Amino acid sequence: MSNQLDHVIKGGSFLIEDIGPDQVFTPEDFTEEHLMIAKTTEDYVEKEVLPVLDKLENHEFEYSVNLLKKAGELGLLSTDIPEDYGGLGLDKITSALIAEKMSKAGGFSISHGAHVGIGSLPIVLFGTEEQKKKYLPELATGEKIAAYALTEPGSGSDALGAKTVAKLNEAKTHYILNGEKQWITNAGFADVFIVYAKVDGEKFTAFIVERDFPGVSTGAEEKKMGIKSSSTRTLILEDAEVPVENVLGEIGRGHVIAFNILNIGRYKLGVGAVGGAKSAFEITVKYAKERQQFQTPIAEFNLTKEKFGTLASKIYATESSVYRTVGLFDERMGNLSEEEAKDGKNIAQSIAEYAIECSLNKVFATETLDHVVDEGVQIHGGYGFMQEYEIERAYRDSRINRIFEGTNEINRLLVPGMYVRKAMKGELPLFEKAQNLQEELMMFMPEIPGDEPLELQKYLVKNAKKIALMVAGLAVQKYGKELEKEQEVLVNIADIVSNIYAMESAVLRTEKAMNRVGVEKSKQKLLYTEIFCQEAFNQIEQDAKETLIAVEEGDTLMMMLSALRKLTRYNPINVIQKKREAANAIIAAEKYIV
Amino acid sequence: MNIYVLLKRTFDTEEKITLSNGQINEEGAEFIINPYDEYAVEEAIQIKEEHGANVTVVTVGGEEAEKQLRTALAMGADQAVLINTEEDIDEADQYTTAKIIAEYLKEKEIDLILAGNVAIDGGSGQVGPRVAELLNIPYVTTIIDLQIDGDRVNLVRDVEGDEEKIEATLPLLVTAQQGLNEPRYPSLPGIMKAKKKPLEELELDDLDLDEEDVEAKTKRIEIFLPSERQAGKILEGELDEQVKELVSLLRNEAKVI
Numbered sequence: 001m002s003n004q005l006d007h008v009i010k011g012g013s014f015l016i017e018d019i020g021p022d023q024v025f026t027p028e029d030f031t032e033e034h035l036m037i038a039k040t041t042e043d044y045v046e047k048e049v050l051p052v053l054d055k056l057e058n059h060e061f062e063y064s065v066n067l068l069k070k071a072g073e074l075g076l077l078s079t080d081i082p083e084d085y086g087g088l089g090l091d092k093i094t095s096a097l098i099a100e101k102m103s104k105a106g107g108f109s110i111s112h113g114a115h116v117g118i119g120s121l122p123i124v125l126f127g128t129e130e131q132k133k134k135y136l137p138e139l140a141t142g143e144k145i146a147a148y149a150l151t152e153p154g155s156g157s158d159a160l161g162a163k164t165v166a167k168l169n170e171a172k173t174h175y176i177l178n179g180e181k182q183w184i185t186n187a188g189f190a191d192v193f194i195v196y197a198k199v200d201g202e203k204f205t206a207f208i209v210e211r212d213f214p215g216v217s218t219g220a221e222e223k224k225m226g227i228k229s230s231s232t233r234t235l236i237l238e239d240a241e242v243p244v245e246n247v248l249g250e251i252g253r254g255h256v257i258a259f260n261i262l263n264i265g266r267y268k269l270g271v272g273a274v275g276g277a278k279s280a281f282e283i284t285v286k287y288a289k290e291r292q293q294f295q296t297p298i299a300e301f302n303l304t305k306e307k308f309g310t311l312a313s314k315i316y317a318t319e320s321s322v323y324r325t326v327g328l329f330d331e332r333m334g335n336l337s338e339e340e341a342k343d344g345k346n347i348a349q350s351i352a353e354y355a356i357e358c359s360l361n362k363v364f365a366t367e368t369l370d371h372v373v374d375e376g377v378q379i380h381g382g383y384g385f386m387q388e389y390e391i392e393r394a395y396r397d398s399r400i401n402r403i404f405e406g407t408n409e410i411n412r413l414l415v416p417g418m419y420v421r422k423a424m425k426g427e428l429p430l431f432e433k434a435q436n437l438q439e440e441l442m443m444f445m446p447e448i449p450g451d452e453p454l455e456l457q458k459y460l461v462k463n464a465k466k467i468a469l470m471v472a473g474l475a476v477q478k479y480g481k482e483l484e485k486e487q488e489v490l491v492n493i494a495d496i497v498s499n500i501y502a503m504e505s506a507v508l509r510t511e512k513a514m515n516r517v518g519v520e521k522s523k524q525k526l527l528y529t530e531i532f533c534q535e536a537f538n539q540i541e542q543d544a545k546e547t548l549i550a551v552e553e554g555d556t557l558m559m560m561l562s563a564l565r566k567l568t569r570y571n572p573i574n575v576i577q578k579k580r581e582a583a584n585a586i587i588a589a590e591k592y593i594v
Numbered sequence: 595m596n597i598y599v600l601l602k603r604t605f606d607t608e609e610k611i612t613l614s615n616g617q618i619n620e621e622g623a624e625f626i627i628n629p630y631d632e633y634a635v636e637e638a639i640q641i642k643e644e645h646g647a648n649v650t651v652v653t654v655g656g657e658e659a660e661k662q663l664r665t666a667l668a669m670g671a672d673q674a675v676l677i678n679t680e681e682d683i684d685e686a687d688q689y690t691t692a693k694i695i696a697e698y699l700k701e702k703e704i705d706l707i708l709a710g711n712v713a714i715d716g717g718s719g720q721v722g723p724r725v726a727e728l729l730n731i732p733y734v735t736t737i738i739d740l741q742i743d744g745d746r747v748n749l750v751r752d753v754e755g756d757e758e759k760i761e762a763t764l765p766l767l768v769t770a771q772q773g774l775n776e777p778r779y780p781s782l783p784g785i786m787k788a789k790k791k792p793l794e795e796l797e798l799d800d801l802d803l804d805e806e807d808v809e810a811k812t813k814r815i816e817i818f819l820p821s822e823r824q825a826g827k828i829l830e831g832e833l834d835e836q837v838k839e840l841v842s843l844l845r846n847e848a849k850v851i
Binding site: 032033036037039040043044047073074075076078079088090588589590593 | 610612622661664665668779780781782783785786788789
């Protein structure tokens with residue numbers, strides 16, 4: 001798609017710039033190969049993983065190892081590994097689609113994701129030629145399994161506060177590592193760990209640690225609430241001997257690797273959550289069609305339809321946002337020269353550019369998933385509380401997503417900060433835009449958008465962006481550097497920005513589809529967009545109002561609230577009716593459809 | 595060895611099928627390789643892996659069938675042929691398809707032709723045998739095992755649950771029954787390679803055929819969905835009474851005895 005785009009879109013710029021539908025990647029743009037690879041992943045999950053999932057849930061992890069090998073044979077471990085090192089070197093859309101389809105495998109998808117993502121990518125992106133040659137071919141086939149060890153008992157969100165230390169031995173051949181890494185996915189069977197430790201207690205550094213190195217061991221299997229089919233243990237390093245050539249990246253620059261890998265982990269979780277939400281939704285719709293009460297399938301009750309309409313609209317917005325973001329990575333990487341693309345740091349940079357979008361996706365997608373599984377259990381009624389029903393596991397499996405790869409709170413708090421930094425560095429003209437807006441708002445008159453499809457939704461997106469700038473501009477002006485402490489305000493701003501990204505992504509995707517196949521064939525997409533935009537916009541209004549009241553007072557507050565009222569004036573649509581309509585199509589198809 | 599596989603694109607009967615205006619609603623339907631043809635593709639690839647062979651998949655249909663051909667290529671077939679009849683033919687039946695395929699195959703050097711035992715949509719099971727007749731080669735249907743030894747072929751045929759062992763010689767056409775093998779799904783390298791494998795597209799003209807030559811011999815009168823299944827009935831009471839009631843129901847209500 002690189003040729004379709006006339007310029008590379010800057011990270012976070014959606015808040016102040018408008019783009020056309022041809023500038024976004026949408027799930028309707030998947031190529032034939034993408035779809036075939038998605039099908040292979042689905043078949044793999046259906047035929048190989050699901051039949052033994054109970055064994056995995058029971059911690060019989062020899063099955064996980066075999067399953068990962070089988071995945072390796074199919075090429076499902078090598079999309080992100082360059083061809084030079086035994087991989088396939090495919091685009092990011094492909095690896096995203098695999099992550100989406102894999103999520104139906106519950107906790108096993110976490111094993112897969114940890115291996116191909118946070119486990120292997122540090123070497124792909126930051127390894128030396130020798131390290132890549134040594135480790136990647138076997139990681140691509142699944143002969144060796146990777147894990148990622150950052151968290152410690154005392155340092156979770158505060159990752160750089162790690163206590164694990166590394167000290168060069170006298171012969172200067174090995175670093176001696178001491179410490180404990182907690183909650184390490186795949187620890188039960190992984191052969192290779194990416195471990196962070198502080199050299200001489202100061203310099204935060206990444207190491208490639210093999211399970212067989214002297215002094216490396218793992219603790220007992222953790223007893224978790226969900227994703228039980230993935231192995232989670234403590235990695236224990238007692239005078240662990242790591243050869244000096246296994247330092248990953250530069251000494252004292254481990255945070256660069258950690259933050260880049262977090263970005264990737266976050267967007268991948270977003271994609272996984274889309275897949276999880278779709279499959280939990282499908283299970284629920286099927287159940288609701290079968291389950292009869294008062295001689296009526298419960299799917300036929302309007303309150304069930306309301307839930308289906310709400311959830312499917314959210315899934316649509318999430319899916320649109322997530323794939324739009326992955327499209328941005330691919331677009332930027334496509335602009336790298338062959339030589340540049342060989343340096344993993346440039347690849348990492350292409351993703352880091354969209355760190356804001358990565359955080360937004362992580363938060364929005366995992367909360368959509370949690371909403372879907374929660375209502376999924378609810379629609380199942382008492383049966384949803386029983387372990388025989390798949391939705392019970394989905395509900396438990398979902399919960400961790402809001403916690404790992406940076407809690408949703410941390411990710412929310414990061415968003416405004418990243419914007420301010422981009423503005424300071426002159427990467428995004430946020431301050432200028434906010435300045436201009438102040439003048440514009442003085443004379444702002446609400447418009448009445450026309451009746452054409454999406455006209456109202458585009459108007460809502462446009463005004464939502466103004467609201468975001470107004471609120472964020474005010475907060476920066478008021479608190480300056482102290483804004484960091486106003487966490488409630490920061491989170492409100494992040495939520496406004498998040499809803500804008502989701503609304504705009506849904507609108508652009510629907511517009512692109514309408515341009516391509518017409519309004520009639522895009523009806524379901526249009527319904528989702530109408531429903532979601534209205535509900536998200538109402539939420540934005542709430543968040544903005546609460547924030548203004550907290551930040552300002554007196555006459556200025558009155559003026560601001562009046563501006564907000566003008567920006568939020570529009571003729572709402574009948575969402576109850578729209579949700580019934582959307583739900584009818586869903587019930588007929590027995591799954592989420594677009 | 596030259597192996598040809600006859601393949602049909604069908605809708606997935608595991609998905610929900612709806613009718614509109616007396617036709618199957620293609621909007622939203624999922625399309626797949628006919629599952630029995632998938633056994634045929636898999637068998638061809640296994641023979642290729644064991645003995646070495648060139649595997650060509652052939653289909654008659656429209657542009658859309660390219661997707662299923664690509665899947666067969668991704669599984670491991672060497673090349674594909676799409677005989678596109680979209681513009682020439684409105685009404686086709688098994689005769690039409692068999693005639694076109696036979697015309698395409700008659701000039702080829704053939705050792706083995708594999709087809710599905712039946713297509714899950716039309717369900718006639720005729721195309722394979724008809725092609726063999728037209729090419730004047732022997733055929734064996736519903737096979738569940740196939741071993742090649744030089745020119746000789748040892749086959750096991752499923753006969754409604756029993757097994758029949760058959761010895762045949764090449765060239766031969768066989769149709770695949772469930773149980774013949776477990777079809778693989780395409781690996782990622784397979785999918786990427788399939789992009790570059792040859793896919794030839796032909797039309798009736800290229801085979802020197804006119805529409806009249808392949809005109810359908812049968813006519814479809816109506817398409818309808820199976821009637822909804824009625825709720826079952828559980829008989830209660832003593833065993834004697836249950837039996838009596840069952841007999842009475844079979845006689846008076848179901849009228850089967």
